[in-house]
Amino acid sequence: MRSSSCRAAVFEAARGLLARAQEVGDVRAGVPVEQLFKLVNAIALVTETEPDAAGQAAALLDLIFHGLTPRP
Numbered sequence: 001m002r003s004s005s006c007r008a009a010v011f012e013a014a015r016g017l018l019a020r021a022q023e024v025g026d027v028r029a030g031v032p033v034e035q036l037f038k039l040v041n042a043i044a045l046v047t048e049t050e051p052d053a054a055g056q057a058a059a060l061l062d063l064i065f066h067g068l069t070p071r072p
Contacts, residue, residue, distance in 0.1 A: 011033060014036070018033050039064065040061075043061060047060065
């Protein structure tokens with residue numbers, strides 16, 4: 001029961017942060033917080049056994065945040 005209330009609190013806080021990011025145009029509208037958590041979890045799972053897990057996770061997050069298009 002306690003983990004359920006903790007999960008709800010984390011998701012509620014994340015929803016607020018996501019909403020603010022969407023309001024200022026840093027994140028596109030329509031992105032559900034549940035998908036963001038799944039994405040971060042997936043990155044953690046695929047990098048956890050890498051020799052440089054933190055570096056690999058950071059590189060994948062950078063790819064997600066900045067996409068595949070070249071930077072000017």
